[in-house]
Amino acid sequence: MKEFNEIESCLDDITSEFLKRTRKIGDPLKAATIYQETVDELSTKLIQIVPAKSLFMFANQYIDSVKTQQHDNESDAARAKAKVEILERALKVKSVEYLREVVPINRNIAQHALFSANPKNVPNQPTTTVHGVRSVHIKNNTGEVLTTYEARVMGAIQSLWFKQNIDGKPYVELKYADILNELGLTDGSANYKRIQEALMRLMKIEVTLTQYQRSKDSEYEEIAFTRLIDQIIFRRKVGTTNHFQYKFQIKLPEWLVEANRVGNLFDISLILMNDLKSYLAQGLYWLVSSYPEESTVTFELQTLAGHFHFLDDNEPIMQVYKIVERIKSACIELQAVGFIERFEFKGKKQGLQDRYLTVTKNPIFLNTLAQSRELIPEQLEFFPDPS
Structure with missing residues (x-):
């Protein structure tokens, strides 16, 4: 070469x-x-x-x-x-x-199957349950899905919230340029429009975090019905229909504010994500990062395919080999930016079930202090199929 x-x-x-x-x-x-x-x-x-x-x-x-x-x-x-x-x-x-500048993200955001790595595959139905590492029920009247671009915008909001909120209030004051700066992107109206669309999707799409929280040895567990953004307040000049200020206010949902206070967090680099071209590489980076104390992480391919919305009713939406190729390409991207040292596929040679991906991180991306892992409960079938 x-x-x-x-x-x-x-x-x-x-x-x-x-x-x-x-x-x-x-x-x-x-x-x-x-x-x-x-x-x-x-x-x-x-x-x-x-x-x-x-x-x-x-x-x-x-x-x-x-x-x-x-x-x-x-x-x-x-x-x-x-x-x-x-x-x-x-x-x-x-x-x-x-x-140099990492953003603390709540593990529930990364480990629930919120973000699609296949944005062209928009479901027709207004509600859907996506099975992944932790499954999620998504409700949106337009049938749109959240992508890893929305994940990055959410990360920028989290970063700005941590920088501004010494007393832990749910509100954050910001401008489009602030989000672009956090993302390491150039200023401009085209990016403003894309960010505004992402913000509206983050606010409108209702999600049910099926494995949100469970105390050790507890008889009950919490199921969170929520949005990732609770409220957006724009300011418009009186007497006009479209003369909006670039500065606005976002309110985070109470569960996320409380989770930020408690510290069930891991770090990501939004700048690193700019060097990842595919949605799947970006999403896999988030997911692997959400296990900050583990040098090696293993996932079943069926779980990964579901997590990033490559399954419909538990069946692949494309030929299996294409899904595996995309996962492999995503891993190569993560190697290219130095996040992982190596990866390998184990288990069965065909299909997605009983076939596993193991990735080994570059040691520099490991947390130096081990964090206590919350107890992950048995998966709930919260919205069972009527059949």
């Missing part, structure tokens, strides 16, 4: 510079300091030259193969070691950029 050849050539030049600058330093302590400083400097130089996605994609193919190579002499081994260290340091620096 031409691009990879260019990256390797660039890495070769930087490695040669590194070896020249760290050669023949007699004092071991001074040598170690210069070695590390030079790795840091040249890895920064590498990420300034090579785009992040290209760097991660190159590294996914390159690092493991270099580590396993046999070298004929000490010089070749030292060069290979330096290459790997420079590249690994560059990847770590880029990952830290993604994590």
